[in-house]
Amino acid sequence: MTKFQASVLELVSKVPKGKVTTYKELARALGRPQAWRAIANALAKNPSPMRIPCHRVIRSDGKVGGYKLGGKRKTELLFGEGVTIKKGKIDREKFFTKL
Numbered sequence: 001m002t003k004f005q006a007s008v009l010e011l012v013s014k015v016p017k018g019k020v021t022t023y024k025e026l027a028r029a030l031g032r033p034q035a036w037r038a039i040a041n042a043l044a045k046n047p048s049p050m051r052i053p054c055h056r057v058i059r060s061d062g063k064v065g066g067y068k069l070g071g072k073r074k075t076e077l078l079f080g081e082g083v084t085i086k087k088g089k090i091d092r093e094k095f096f097t098k099l
């Protein structure tokens with residue numbers, strides 16, 4: 001694992017249960033605002049997706065986005081934490097957390 005990937009996973013670990021952040025917000029918080037695709041790639045390599053909550057990272061448009069264990073599982077995990085999804089989107093006003 002690269003230093004960048006480790007920093008992404010460490011930051012994702014700070015997203016509280018029942019909240020979400022975006023790939024773009026993670027990139028901004030890491031000081032690399034254009035690196036949102038690299039963030040997604042780092043999350044795809046998460047060695048422990050149930051311990052490191054990469055399911056709490058969504059697209060900037062509010063859509064759930066991808067997940068190592070599948071979109072359906074990501075939706076289930078978010079729902080289990082109280083995050084609601086309506087018409088395929090998460091209410092960013094209610095559930096977003098800035099890092």
